[in-house]
Amino acid sequence: MLAPENSPLKQTPLHALHVARGAKMVPFAGYDMPVQYAAGVLKEHLHTRSHAGLFDVSHMGQLALKPKSGKVADAALALEKLVPQDTLGIAPGRQRYAQFTNNDGGLLDDLMVANFGDHLFLVVNAACKVEDEAHLRAHLSDACEIVSLADRALIALQGPKAESVLEKLCADVSSMKFMDAGPRRVGDIDCFVSRSGYTGEDGFEISVPSDKAEALVAALLDSPDVLPIGLGARDSLRLEAGLCLYGHDIDTMTTPVEGALEWSVQKVRRSGGDRAGGFPGADKILAQFAQGASRRRVGLRPDGRAPVREGAALFADAASSDPIGKVTSGGFGPSLNAPVAMGYLPSTLSAVGTTVFAEVRGQRLPLKVAATPFVPNTYKR
Structure with missing residues (x-):
C-alpha cells in the first residue's frame, strides 16, 4: 500500500542499516521499506528456505491490552467482543491468530494475540494500525488500558537455521514451540519473542526497543x-505458504469462512455455550459455518511458466464472457520453480483439481485449484 500523495514516508529504526547495506527502498504502508538487497529477490527467497532470513517488520503495529482489573482473563474476554477467536483460551506464554470483524462479518484486519501473563500483546498490520488502535479504544477502554508500543521495533528471523542462530543470544528459544511467546532476554536486551512468522518456515519474531534494534540486527x-530479506521475498515466501495478505486476499468484504479461515475460529465461539457469537457480524459468520458460503479462497496452480497476477479475472471455461472470480495474490514460486496464486471462486468450483481459466494479456490460461500451503510448512510443533 502506497502512502498518500505528498505524505512524507516514515522510517523504521533500521532504515539507516538498510541503506548502508544497499537495499532498494520503496514506499509501503506509509514507510520507506527495503524491497530487496544486492542478492535479489530469488536468492533471498531461497536462502530463507535453506538457511535463515532476517526481515524488518517494524512498520507493523504493536499494542498492549492491560486489564484494569489486574486479571488478564478480563482483557481476553473484552477482546472477544471484537474477534471471533477464543482469546480467553490462550494460555500464558502462548499466541493465537485472530481477526477484527465488522458488523457485516467482514475483516477489518488480522492480527496476532499473545498472553504475557498479566496483559495481552497484539501485533497488527501496518496499514491498519491507526484504525485498529482507535477501534480498541472505542470499544475496550472500560476494561483495558490500551498502550501503543510505538517505541519498539519488530524483526523476524525465519528459516531452518533460525533456532541455531538465535540460541547463541538466547538459549531459551530452543525449548520454544510454534506459537510460544513471551518476554525473553536476547543477548543483553529485554525483548518479546514469539516462535512464529509469515514464511511457512520455523522462525521467530522479536520485538525489541527501538534504540537497541540496530545492535541486535547487526549481531544476527x-x-x-x-x-x-526485503519485502519482495517476504511476499513470495508467504504466498508459497498460502498465507493471506490483508487488503488483498482478505478485506472488509471477506468473512473468515469465505477466506478459508474456519480453522482460526475455535468451537467455543461457534456453537453452544455462553461465549458462542457475541462478536461483530456473528450472525452472518455463524450462518456460513452452518450452511457454507457462496465463494471461497483457494490455491491456484497455473499451467506453464507464466505467473498470473493479482486482479486477473477467473472464468469457468475458455470461452465464457462472465467472470466467476478473481486472483488476489499471484507470482512465481521460487521453491517450486513454478507460478502460484490464490483467489476466490464459487464454492461449487473450489474443489482441488478443478480447472478454471484466467484472463492474462487477452488470453485464457488454465489453472487448477490446488491445496495450500504450496510448500509444506516446517513449524516446530
Missing part, C-alpha cells in the same frame, strides 16, 4: 547463515 547478521 554476523552469522554467515543469515541474510537480510
Whole structure:
C-alpha cells in the first residue's frame, strides 16, 4: 500500500542499516521499506528456505491490552467482543491468530494475540494500525488500558537455521514451540519473542526497543547463515505458504469462512455455550459455518511458466464472457520453480483439481485449484 500523495514516508529504526547495506527502498504502508538487497529477490527467497532470513517488520503495529482489573482473563474476554477467536483460551506464554470483524462479518484486519501473563500483546498490520488502535479504544477502554508500543521495533528471523542462530543470544528459544511467546532476554536486551512468522518456515519474531534494534540486527547478521530479506521475498515466501495478505486476499468484504479461515475460529465461539457469537457480524459468520458460503479462497496452480497476477479475472471455461472470480495474490514460486496464486471462486468450483481459466494479456490460461500451503510448512510443533 502506497502512502498518500505528498505524505512524507516514515522510517523504521533500521532504515539507516538498510541503506548502508544497499537495499532498494520503496514506499509501503506509509514507510520507506527495503524491497530487496544486492542478492535479489530469488536468492533471498531461497536462502530463507535453506538457511535463515532476517526481515524488518517494524512498520507493523504493536499494542498492549492491560486489564484494569489486574486479571488478564478480563482483557481476553473484552477482546472477544471484537474477534471471533477464543482469546480467553490462550494460555500464558502462548499466541493465537485472530481477526477484527465488522458488523457485516467482514475483516477489518488480522492480527496476532499473545498472553504475557498479566496483559495481552497484539501485533497488527501496518496499514491498519491507526484504525485498529482507535477501534480498541472505542470499544475496550472500560476494561483495558490500551498502550501503543510505538517505541519498539519488530524483526523476524525465519528459516531452518533460525533456532541455531538465535540460541547463541538466547538459549531459551530452543525449548520454544510454534506459537510460544513471551518476554525473553536476547543477548543483553529485554525483548518479546514469539516462535512464529509469515514464511511457512520455523522462525521467530522479536520485538525489541527501538534504540537497541540496530545492535541486535547487526549481531544476527554476523552469522554467515543469515541474510537480510526485503519485502519482495517476504511476499513470495508467504504466498508459497498460502498465507493471506490483508487488503488483498482478505478485506472488509471477506468473512473468515469465505477466506478459508474456519480453522482460526475455535468451537467455543461457534456453537453452544455462553461465549458462542457475541462478536461483530456473528450472525452472518455463524450462518456460513452452518450452511457454507457462496465463494471461497483457494490455491491456484497455473499451467506453464507464466505467473498470473493479482486482479486477473477467473472464468469457468475458455470461452465464457462472465467472470466467476478473481486472483488476489499471484507470482512465481521460487521453491517450486513454478507460478502460484490464490483467489476466490464459487464454492461449487473450489474443489482441488478443478480447472478454471484466467484472463492474462487477452488470453485464457488454465489453472487448477490446488491445496495450500504450496510448500509444506516446517513449524516446530
